[in-house]
Each structure stands twice: as C-alpha cells, then as structure tokens.
Amino acid sequence: MYKPLKRLFGALVGIAMLGMSAQALSEPLKIGYSDWPGWVAWEVAIEKDWFKEEGVDVRFEWFDYVASMDAFAAGQLDAVAMTNGDALVTGATGARNVMIIINDYSNGNDMIVARRGINSVADLKGKKIGVEIGFVSHLLLLNALEKNGMSESDVELVNVPTNETPQVLASRNVDAIVAWQPSSGQALNMVPGATAIYTSADEPGLIYDVLAVSPTSLSANRDAWVKVARVWYRVVDYIQDPATRADAVSIMASRVGIAPAEYEAFLDGTKILTREEAMEFFKKGDGFTSLHGSSKIADEFNVANDVYKDPQPVDDYIDASITGAL
C-alpha cells in the first residue's frame, strides 16, 4: 500500500515540476482566435510553419468567440482576435488592449436575418430580435435601427448566443436574428423565405476585425509582435495570389470542418486588407473609413446603450506602429 502511494506522489511532483520548468524555459505568445474568415486565415501561417521561419514563438488557441475574450480578460492570453467594438467592450470591463493588426472589415458576413414578411429594417418595429447582447451583432443592430430613425426601445431584444441564432429563428420565437457567418448563412438556409435585411456591407467599416494585444505583452515583446504582423501579411499575399488562393482556402476550410467550395462564400463577405489598405484605415479620422472613427462611433453607441458606462480613450486602443514598422 505504501510503495505505490509514494510512487504516485513522485509522479505528481514530477508532472508539476515539468509544467513549471516548461513555463520558465520559453513563453510563447499566446493568441486566441475563433471562427471568422479573417482570423481563420492565421491557420495558413500555422500550417506552413511561417512563425518559426520568422523566428517568433507563438501558440494559437482556438476558442468560441466569447470564450476567447473571456480567456483574454482572465489574463490567460497575450492577444485575442476580436472586432474593434468588442475590443472596447473588453477594455471597458477590465482587460485593456491595443489593436495592432487590422485583419479585415466585415463586408456582408454580419447580417440581420429576418423571417419571411419582414423586408426592411423599418418593419422590425415592435418585433422580437435574437442577438448576443453587448457584442458586435448588437452594435450592427443598433446601427441599422438608428439609420432608420429607431432605437433599441422600438424593438424587443432576446439574448441568444450567436451559434444558436439559426435554430432560434427557425423556432419562430423571434422575428429576426443578428449573426455573422457561418451562423447568418445557416439561418438563411434553414428558414425558408428568410432574407438578410441589413448587412455589414451596408455600413462597411462598422466592424473591423483586429488582433488586440495586452499592453504589457506589447511593450515587453514589441519585436516579436512586429514579426507576427510580418507573418500576417505573408498570409494575406498567399490568400490574394490567384496561384495559391485555392490552397489557402482549403487550409481554412479544413480548420472549420467544411468543404473548400463552401468556404469561398464566407471569404466574399470579408474584405481582407493588404498592408497599404490597413495603413489607410489606421489613419486618424472621423467616420467608418478610419479605425479611429469607427471605434469612436462604436464607443458612443456602447455608452448610449449602456453596454458600459464610461467613454473609452479610443486612441489608446490603437497602435499603428507595429503594422507601420514593416
């Protein structure tokens, strides 16, 4: 009885020490990402081992979107892929972050999908809408309502995880849902007669998808993050070069577990940005054609709608110098 116990104890101590020494030896940059074309694109670099070629030690962790922000907020990640609006929400609720890479802007993948009979945003008045409250879809909805002279009080919101929006619309418990691909597309497929009455293509630049880094990690590992950005633009070239695009798409499709042909459609709703384009959007300015302007608008929306209380210092959330250093 005694000997096996001693052995077990030894093994446990061994495992613990192994864990600690591994941590002390090398600490890769931990990046959380989730199912969105502009972020799944990182998979190309992971598969091709480009981070190693660039000499930067990173570790990508795949999450559900909200879980990835939770893990970042809990201090378990150095960086997380999120939208600029959610970067502010995450920052306002405790995990300050700096957006250093603009992957893309949503160009139609985020949608308000309404059941048959509702043909415009104006028709939503007094209707029930399924949306993940406090996150990017909520912002898109508020933007659509405002453009049509309404506000949140004109509709009834039902808090639904984005993954489950297709089923919820199919169940007829709501009249419309807000989601991004693949959930928005699934909702269109599953609910006969459903249409997208408003999409991010109606307001390009409302939703930028970015890599947001914790300020601590950014100041401690500046060079490493520049290397990460360099790898990102290698990925962008690989996707945009007609000769290699098919390979890129097949890697991305395999990450999410569907056929490459099916995945092409998702890429169409995502405007992946070249470095030159991204630098344009990094410039300070008003309106949706600047990351600053877009984030400023998102901030005002968030405060006005009680997503959080205090306006955020938007400029502190944006650092163009990493992308600029390439």
Added chain:
Amino acid sequence: MNKPWFAVRKELSPRRRSFLAVMSFVLPLLVWSLVSYVPFIWHPQVEIIEAGEVDYFRTGMLVDRSVFEQERETLRAEGRELPTGTRTNPVYLPAPHEVATALYTAFSTEPQRRNEKWLHESLADSIQVIFWGFFLSSLIGVPLGILAGTYVAVSRLTEPFVEFFRYLPAPAFGALAVAILGIHDAPKIAIIFIGTFFQQVLVVANTTRKLDPALLEAALTLGARNAGLLFKVVIPGVASDLYRDMRILLGWAWTYLIVAEMIGASSGITWFITQQARYKNFDNVFAAILIIGIIGLTTDLILAWLGRRLFPWQRTARA
C-alpha cells in the same frame, strides 16, 4: 420456459435475460428507424424538388408542410406552376444510416493539417479529462465520505457545507476556473471535479452508514478500536457497495464532460460536436453523441465484470 415473464422479483432464465437486453437497444433503434423511414409517421417538413412559381423556394430547401400546402393552394387557385417536394424530417433528426455513415467517416478521415487531430485522439483527450477529474475527486471524496459515514463529528463538520455546495451549478465556475487554472485541461478537470466531488462525499457517506450495525457491534465486542475498526471492519464491509457507487458516479462525471470542455480553448470530442453543430451537420453530431454513449457503456460493462471478480461474495454487484 413456461414460467411467467412478469413475476415479482423472480430471476429470468439466461436466454430471456439476454433477449431483453438486446431488445432494450433494438426497440429505440426501431422507433428511430420508423420515424426516419416511414413518411407518414412524422416527417413534418417538405424538401423542395421543383420550386415551381414560389419566389422564395429553392431546390433542396426544407419547408414546413403547412407552408408548402398553403403555397400550393395559392398557386393552384391562380393556375400557376406548382412546387413539388418529398416529405422529410427536419435537419436535426438524421436517419440511422446517415449517422452510421458519419460515424465511419469521422473516424476514417485523415487530419488534413499538421496540428489537426484524428477523432480518436480528440476522444483520448476527453477521456483523460474525465479520468483526472474523477480520479482527483475520488482521491479526496472517498476517504472523506468514509470518515463522514463513520464518525458523526466528521459528518457534522463537512456534510452541511457539502449539501449546500452540491446545489451550485458546476459550469458557473467556468470563468473562475479559467482565470486561476488557464485555458487548457486544468479548468476542465476542475469542472468535472466540482460536478462529481460533492455528490460523491454524500453518496459515499450514506453507503458507509448503511453498514450492518451487527458487524460493528461484534467487532467492538471483540475489542476492535478506532483505526482497526475503520480499516478492518468498515472499509472491507462497504467496499463492494462503494464500488457500485463509483460506477454510478463515473457516469455522473461523463455528463459534465460537454460543459467542461466548452470552457477555455476548444478541445476533445466537444470541439467536434460544437463545430459540426455550427455548420448544421447533425449526422456528425449524433455520431459523436453515440460514441460517448458507447464508451460509457463499455467502461461500465468492464467495471461490472471486474466487480464480479473483486467481490465474488456480492451477488448484487451483478446488476
């Protein structure tokens, strides 16, 4: 063979026993097959073959039967081209053969990327999470339960709090677990632990209390005291019942797997289930659920067999 099938608490012949055991699986499968293959039983939707002149119908689209009929009526009244379609079940209920195919494909599909895993490797990850969660819980829960079942003082000191804590939903500790334990297996193991441990202490304590008092009295008369009483009488006395409890509790731990694996970085069989559900491949989802069931049942059968060898004197361990 002329004995009645329904006699209160009378053993059945071995042939009848195995027959019924097989039927317990065949019957649900039969119901599933009937619902899947016989159109007039359920099939609440219609899969469009020809859209006709309904502007929003598309070939392959699933619509509710009432909607389909209504559109047909409208078009017939106007004398326009009618849509056609076959009755079908909703996408959430794939037919048995579709799930069987999915089961085979899921295991035989080679990983396409370097960091992708075979399905059996993901399963192995899940089993490890369960194992460690259950092992760590038992490491503390079983001794504590036995002590609480033996000594009233220990029982009064622990059980009120344990009673309180067992009502707290384990998944609610997810965010805290991630903050403290990171994003990989540790927080998942912690959720399984929380989900199992508190029930375990109570179950083990109750089982220990049920030990035949005659055994204790006899031992006391013969001069057994404290440690001797505990190790020579109580533990051997309840061992076979505890073993049975552990089998039930292990099943309990499995039911926490999916919520546990939702926490932190996606992994294991849950990653497969949620990802496939997101793209509405419900044949794969059902296949994965079946796998969990099969693993659970197999483990239990092995443990039951082992139990018969460990405790040959216990006929009830046969259940």
